[in-house]
Amino acid sequence: MDAKYDTIGINYTELRKPDRRIGRLISDALGSAQNILNVGAGTGSYEPVDRTVTAVEPSREMIRKRSPTAAHVIQASAEDLPFDDKSFDAAMAILTIHHWPDKEAGLREMRRVTRDQIVLFTFDPEHRPWLTDYIPELSALDDAQMPRMSDYERWLGPVDVSPVPIPHDCSDGFLYAYWRRPAAYLNEKIRSGSSSFWSIRNAKPGLEKLGRDLETGEWERRYASLLTAKSYDAGYRLVVAKAPR
Template identity: 70%
Template sequence: MTARYDTIGINYEQLRLPDHRIAAQINHALGTASTVLNVGAGTGSYEPRDRQITAVEPSIEMIRKRKPSSAPVIQASAEHLPFEDQSFDAAMGILTIHHWSDKAAGLREIRRVTRGPIVLLTFDPSHRPWLTDYLPELVALDEGQMPKMSQYAEWLGSVTIEPVLVPDNCTDGFLYAYWCRPEAYLDERIRSGSSSFWSIQGLGAGLARLSQDLETGQWDRKYRHLRDQLEYDAGYRLVIGTQLQDS
């Protein structure tokens, strides 16, 4: 089995450290579940330590980066889960669904093996963070790979959707995490922690314009208010599937 993160997961474990505030929101959404399936688990970010976790990850490179103390992991994909029906109290998937080849099939599989809530951290592709002003290619990428918010109810049944506000000092370097630290996007190493920067070409012009705007103060004239905020709605959402589909 080959997976995308076999190639791009170079600095993942250094740059994608779970943020405790986001972790608390995910943990709360899991409710009282004792057994939790983590799909697209990567290096184990956001896996609660006070629950019995089973991780599923397609990338052998990401599996190798998991700490010895991490939950047991199985190399498999969301679309083909090697578990019996209703094997877990809950399931979680953290910024993973956009990598699945068949999103509907993956969610059907997760619903099949899960008795209770399904908690998904994802992104609303209708949102337009300021970075898209410089890199409009991100808009097309997000619209192409991120499900619309309305589709989760089609695939999971009853869902609730919560905004996940990104702290100003977020430790998890996902795409829009540096909303008040724009200089970070000029750092190639930091960009390597987000799959989106591996997916689009022609970054040079947009990054050059961002660099110039930072040097001239134009960025601060437009977005200075962001540097004074403690958190920001960058478009990330927690989708919680709460109801088993009718058999």
């Protein structure tokens, strides 16, 4: 079982605190579903607290970090879900699909065990947030790891895809969450909360250039339009697949 977060999840609980605004979008997308499966559940971010949730997570370390009051968790992988067909009203997968060894198999398994909607919070690899201007390796990694938006329809049937604008003060420290707080990327601890920085070989040249641009004011000049923006389309998407009728 590939459990990457056994190694890289050291600061996850502290840095990856669910953002209530993103959580509201996910909750709304789940609709009236009462029995929900969370695949690649990690520490339980964005799991509804007012419904019955079953979590699936391959990493022992992430399971260990879950709250004692979190949903019941089973150690398993997306590609081999230990449930009967149509066991759940709805299913969710939050910023996890890029870690799955076989993304198509995992999504087809989610479809098999789910009666109605599947809600995915993911990233469109065709998008290029400003951080990739400094660290182009991130774009190459996104291209290699992330399904295209067209893949979801191919694997799940018709889907609705909606942008998820990221608030300037987002509490969840995923990769592009610090878009209006660029100095945060110079902090090694903050970078440790993103799997992408564990995956690229050498971010140092790009980070050094970012540091210089922040010192000289070049970053502010280059990205002036972001300085007062309340939110930013960093490429994150909510993908919702209804059950075939």
